[in-house]
Amino acid sequence: xxxxxxxxxxxxxxxxxxxxxxxxxxxxxxxxxxxxxxxxxxxxxxxxxxxxxxxxxxxxxxxxxxxxxxxxxxxxxxxxxxxxxxxxxxxxxxxxxxxxxxxxxxxxxxxxxxxxxxxxxxxxxxxxxxxxxxxxxxxxxxxxxxxxxxxxxxxxxxxxxxxxxxxxxxxxxxxxxxxxxxxxxxxxxxxxxxxxxxxxxxxxxxxxxxxxxxxxxxxxxxxxxxxxxxxxxxxxxxxxxxxxxxxxxxxxxxxxxxxxxxxxxxxxxxxxxxxxxxxxxxxxxxxxxxxxxxxxxxxxxxxxxxxxxxxxxxxxxxxxxxxxxxxxxxxxxxxxxxxxxxxxxxxxxxxxxxxxxxxxxxxxxxxxxxxxxxxxxxxxxxxxxxxxxxxxxxxxxxxxxxxxxxxxxxxxxxxxxxxxxxxxxxxxxxxxxxxxx
Amino acid sequence: xxxxxxxxxxxxxxxxxxxxxxxxxxxxxxxxxxxxxxxxxxxxxxxxxxxxxxxxxxxxxxxxxxxxxxxxxxxxxxxxxxxxxxxxxxxxxxxxxxxxxxxxxxxxxxxxxxxxxxxxxxxxxxxxxxxxxxxxxxxxxxxxxxxxxxxxxxxxxxxxxxxxxxxxxxxxxxxxxxxxxxxxxxxxxxxxxxxxxxxxxxxxxxxxxxxxxxxxxxxxxxxxxxxxxxxxxxxxxxxxxxxxxxxxxxxxxxxxxxxxxxxxxxxxxxxxxxxxxxxxxxxxxxxxxxxxxxxxxxxxxxxxxxxxxxxxxx
Numbered sequence: 198x199x200x201x202x203x204x205x206x207x208x209x210x211x212x213x214x215x216x217x218x219x220x221x222x223x224x225x226x227x228x229x230x231x232x233x234x235x236x237x238x239x240x241x242x243x244x245x246x247x248x249x250x251x252x253x254x255x256x257x258x259x260x261x262x263x264x265x266x267x268x269x270x271x272x273x274x275x276x277x278x279x280x281x282x283x284x285x286x287x288x289x290x291x292x293x294x295x296x297x298x299x300x301x302x303x304x305x306x307x308x309x310x311x312x313x314x315x316x317x318x319x320x321x322x323x324x325x326x327x328x329x330x331x332x333x334x335x336x337x338x339x340x341x342x343x344x345x346x347x348x349x350x351x352x353x354x355x356x357x358x359x360x361x362x363x364x365x366x367x368x369x370x371x372x373x374x375x376x377x378x379x380x381x382x383x384x385x386x387x388x389x390x391x392x393x394x395x396x397x398x399x400x401x402x403x404x405x406x407x408x409x410x411x412x413x414x415x416x417x418x419x420x421x422x423x424x425x426x427x428x429x430x431x432x433x434x435x436x437x438x439x440x441x442x443x444x445x446x447x448x449x450x451x452x453x454x455x456x457x458x459x460x461x462x463x464x465x466x467x468x469x470x471x472x473x474x475x476x477x478x479x480x481x482x483x484x485x486x487x488x489x490x491x492x493x494x495x496x497x498x499x500x501x502x503x504x505x506x507x508x509x510x511x512x513x514x515x516x517x518x519x520x521x522x523x524x525x526x527x528x529x530x531x532x533x534x535x536x537x538x539x540x541x542x543x544x545x546x547x548x549x550x551x552x553x554x555x556x557x558x559x560x561x562x563x564x565x566x567x568x569x570x571x572x573x574x575x576x577x578x579x580x581x582x583x584x585x586x587x588x589x590x591x592x593x594x595x596x597x598x599x600x601x602x603x604x605x606x607x608x609x610x611x612x613x614x615x616x617x618x619x620x621x622x623x624x625x626x627x628x629x630x631x632x633x634x
Numbered sequence: 635x636x637x638x639x640x641x642x643x644x645x646x647x648x649x650x651x652x653x654x655x656x657x658x659x660x661x662x663x664x665x666x667x668x669x670x671x672x673x674x675x676x677x678x679x680x681x682x683x684x685x686x687x688x689x690x691x692x693x694x695x696x697x698x699x700x701x702x703x704x705x706x707x708x709x710x711x712x713x714x715x716x717x718x719x720x721x722x723x724x725x726x727x728x729x730x731x732x733x734x735x736x737x738x739x740x741x742x743x744x745x746x747x748x749x750x751x752x753x754x755x756x757x758x759x760x761x762x763x764x765x766x767x768x769x770x771x772x773x774x775x776x777x778x779x780x781x782x783x784x785x786x787x788x789x790x791x792x793x794x795x796x797x798x799x800x801x802x803x804x805x806x807x808x809x810x811x812x813x814x815x816x817x818x819x820x821x822x823x824x825x826x827x828x829x830x831x832x833x834x835x836x837x838x839x840x841x842x843x844x845x846x847x848x849x850x851x852x853x854x855x856x857x858x859x860x861x862x863x864x865x866x867x868x869x870x871x872x873x874x875x876x877x878x879x880x881x882x883x884x885x886x887x888x889x890x891x892x893x894x895x896x897x898x899x900x901x902x903x904x905x906x907x908x909x910x911x912x913x914x915x916x917x918x919x920x921x922x923x924x925x926x927x928x929x930x931x932x933x934x935x936x937x938x939x940x941x942x943x944x945x946x947x948x
Contacts, residue, residue, distance in 0.1 A: 224841040225741055229748070232737035236755045237816075245773035246766060327869045425668045432665030445669055452676050454933040455926070456869020458898040460906050462922050463679050466915075492917045493679075496672060505820075526658035541923060547761055556762015556872035556896075561906060579871070588772070588876050605769040612667075612761045616763060620754060 243609060250603035253596060286506075384547035393567040393578065395587060395597045402600045408565040410484065410577030411553060414563060417488025417573055418495055418552045423545055425492075426499035430541075431499075434507035446504070451496035461561035464490035469562065478574035480564055483558045487563035491555050495548040502547060506540020507533055539623040546619040550612050556581040580604050658900060668685050680926070687923030690916040696924065704882055704904065709921050714886055715799070715894030716734055716868055716928075719878075722803035722890070723810060723867045728860050730807070731814030738815070739822040740844050760812035764872040771805030771877035772797075793891050800890040802878030810863035821855020822848060854940050861936035865929040870900040897925045 379480075390403030392402075433445050468490060469481045518528040559565075564576025565586060583600050584601050591598040653869035666880045696707035734752065742749030768797070794801075825848055833843040871879070880893040881903055887894045903912065911918075 208736045218839060221839050221841050228733050228737045228741060231733040232742075232752045234730065234746075235734055235759065237812065237944050238811075239758055240756045241774060242762065242770045245778065246769045249769070249777070271852050313869065396895060416871055425671060428665040428668035432662070432669050435664055436665060437669075445673070447675065447933075448667070449672050451930060452672065453934055454865045454869075454929045455679070455872070456866075456898055457921050458869060458901050459683070459872045459926055460679075462901050462918065463683065466918070467682055468687055493675065500672070514941040523660055524654070526661050527654070527922075530661060550761030550763070554765060556763070556875075557902060561902065563897075566852055574772045581763055586768065587877055588650075588769075593777070602769060602773070602938050603733055605766055613758055613764075616754070616761045619650050620757065 206617055214505050239613075243606070244587035245611075246609055247606045250599050250606050251600040252594070253603055258294055268300060289372045297470050308344035317321070324505055363518040388504070389472060391567075391569045395600070402596070404580075406569045406606065407578055407580050407583055408606070409569055409571075410563070410567065411579040411581075412579055413484045413571075414487045414491060414559065414579055415549060415552050417484060418491035420550075421489060422492035422495040422499055422548055426496045426544075426548070427503050427541060428509055429496075430500050430504040431529060433504050433532065435523065437532055446454070449500055452493065453501065455493070457555060457559075458492050458557040458561075459495050460493050461558040464558060465623075476574065480566075480574065480576045482564035482576055485564060487559055487577065487579075488573070490562045491557045494555060494558060495552050498551055499544045499548040503537065503541040506537040506544065511538045539626040542626075543623050546615055550615055554581045554608055554612060555579075555614075556585040560585050580608055583607075680828050681811055683919060683922050683926060686916070686917035687921075690920035691923055695917075695920055699794060699884070700714045700882065701818070703909060705908070705910055705917075709900060709917075709924060711883055711886055712895040712897045712900040712921070715879075715923065716897045718887060719806060719874070719894065719896065720804045722800065724860060724864055725808040726804055727807035727810050727814055727863055728856070731811050731859060731863075732818050735815045735818035735822060736813075736844060736848075738819055740840070740848065745936055756812050756815050759808070762814070764809055765875075767805050767809045768875050768877055770808070771801055772875060775801040775804060776877065777947050792918065797876060797878040797893055799878050799887050799894045802874040802896075805873045805877045806867045806870065810867050813863045813866055814856075814859035817859035818852060818855045820856070821852035824855075825851045833919055837858040857939050858936050860934050861939075865932040865936075868932070869898050869904055869925060869929050871896070875898060897921060897928070901925065 236371055309399060317623055341469060388404050390401065391400040392403040393404040394401045402523040429449060433449075437445060464486055465482065469486045472486055472489070473481050478485075514532050514536060515528050518532040519525075523531070559582035562581065563579060565578045565582055566576035567583075568575050568580040584604055587597065588601050685935070695708045696713060699710055701707035704880055734756070738749060738752060738756075742752070768938050776795060779794070780801065784791060784793055784795045814850075829844055829847055833847045834840070838846065855897060874896055878893055878901040879896045881894055883893060901918060901921050904921065908914050908918075
């Protein structure tokens with residue numbers, strides 16, 4: 198180690214040039230091609246999730262035509278494709294079973310347009326549904342959801358198994374629906390309605406109430422998780438002694454090790470009752486309970502990333518500030534925190550992403566009723582929970598299946614956009630900072 | 635001393651001392667409160683689950699099969715299913731993640747568009763909701779790869795084109811990939827540039843430097859990443875909802891093409907779809923307790939390993 202270089206060899210111009218080595222070359226190529234895979238994964242995810250949702254686009258255009266021709270066979274087809282699933286829908290793994298045993302033969306192979314269309318869109322026209330709308334309290338146009346009405350009476354007290362309960366509700370519905378059946382024009386008319394009644398003789402795939410539900414839960418949980426996590430991160434990185442920090446940080450990060458299904462279970466069994474006793478609302482499982490539970494899932498993410506951001510601020514910053522006579526808290530609040538803003542913002546966005554797509558907590562703690570209401574103490578149904586709850590009941594190739602994949606594509610696009618926003622924002626901020634110094 | 639400094643400086647400390655002291659106290663108090671709230675909630679959850687689950691929790695519960703329509707008995711198959719899945723997942727995700735992290739820190743140049751794209755992809759992977767991975771697993775692994783494989787090599791016989799433990803594990807490995815990449819990358823970045831330069835100056839090639847200097851220094855990062863990924867994967871349910879988890883199986887999975895029972899999924903169905911939710915309550919809490927012990931002890935192990943390696947490095 199200590200021997201002088203000059204004694205060992207003489208440098209010539211050639212020896213100093215970079216030499217080609219096969220092992221080096223291969224190592225670099227292999228490593229970068231593995232790295233390329235992560236780009237490929239993103240594309241694959243989008244392609245394969247979106248691909249499964251494609252049928253709804255072609256269905257929309259041709260639906261009117263086909264429905265005219267096959268109006269008779271419409272009623273005949275339905276029992277076939279649905280019956281098997283409905284009886285088995287207590288078993289979440291029925292997806293595999295159903296597909297392998299009885300449904301593949303009839304559902305695959307380009308028969309979609311004939312078999313599946315008739316049951317897909319019908320009668321979502323507003324005039325028809327309004328009579329059965331319940332109450333019409335807040336907004337005239339948005340209310341016509343029979344689903345919500347029925348759900349409220351039957352399901353709300355204990356909405357444990359929405360999978361079990363749903364068919365009951367929809368069967369009640371469908372009797373009325375068939376009488377008023379009318380054909381709507383395209384899938385988009387259907388998607389932009391509040392009705393989410395996927396399993397019935399006249400299924401409707403309105404996404405608005407799901408969107409409202411998702412946003413409600415996300416906002417509630419971010420309002421709780423954001424401030425708490427950032428403040429905790431600030432304490433850990435700026436005020437806590439080294440010893441305290443070594444105790445606090447692993448403990449809070451341990452919250453990240455709580456699986457979401459555990460948090461969901463806890464929310465379902467303990468928190469729901471606890472909050473109901475305090476606030477005394479009607480539905481035991483609702484957006485608020487779900488939001489609080491999801492905050493628990495989001496806190497460790499936001500905390501860890503913002504703590505990292507705060508701790509990665511160079512010591513010279515703090516020392517300079519302290520040397521200028523600032524207090525500890527002034528340093529933390531006016532020097533460290535602003536410097537770490539991009540990192541904290543990224544942390545918040547990751548928190549939103551986590552909550553927005555959180556499935557298990559939503560499935561277990563939010564009540565899973567697709568209602569249109571701004572009340573945080575009403576049951577909600579989120580996008581992710583809808584996919585999680587219903588994918589097992591659907592049949593490969595049917596419209597319900599495609600719509601669920603379409604929701605998946607939307608979630609994917611949203612999280613992609615969210616991340617792009619964070620990326621550009623953070624980068625822009627950093628560039629500004631570098632230019633400023 | 636502080637007052638004199640305050641007089642000397644203008645911009646930052648122009649606020650009056652008294653009010654700024656109060657403000658400071660409030661801020662510190664609020665941050666402290668936030669920390670204690672989180673810790674209190676954490677221990678309350680832990681306490682309640684331990685309290686409710688202790689009754690049923692025993693060796694017999696862990697080592698026996700569920701009986702009587704899953705209203706009695708244990709969780710052995712769910713535990714084993716989770717273990718197998720986590721192992722297969724790590725085998726796929728850890729090398730992949732480590733290599734990607736090495737690329738990002740060692741090979742990629744600052745201005746490389748490709749590296750920027752990789753970074754962006756990894757961050758996107760981290761924010762993609764877990765249920766999307768489930769959809770992806772269904773659309774890609776089962777419908778595309780599995781069914782394609784069956785048609786090509788199995789003569790159309792259905793073997794891989796259905797939910798099974800392999801597809802569930804691979805789906806899960808995609809989900810946990812960013813966890814690994816991020817923590818390995820972080821660890822690689824903490825290795826001082828001087829060390830790399832010293833190694834290069836001594837005549838080592840780039841790959842030799844990585845292998846002998848950089849990687850040994852980042853073992854803690856790889857460990858932490860793996861353990862975090864495992865504890866995430868063990869508890870995550872959404873991606874396996876329709877890529878391999880089964881409601882009930884009478885036997886353990888014999889091959890990678892079998893379905894499997896999973897602890898988290900078991901909790902979910904017991905709590906929401908059981909025939910008698912009230913009666914099975916102790917079982918549910920005990921199952922939750924087992925899952926928590928599993929994930930939390932993994933976390934503790936990670937922390938211990940990390941601190942030990944750090945101490946050694948000093």
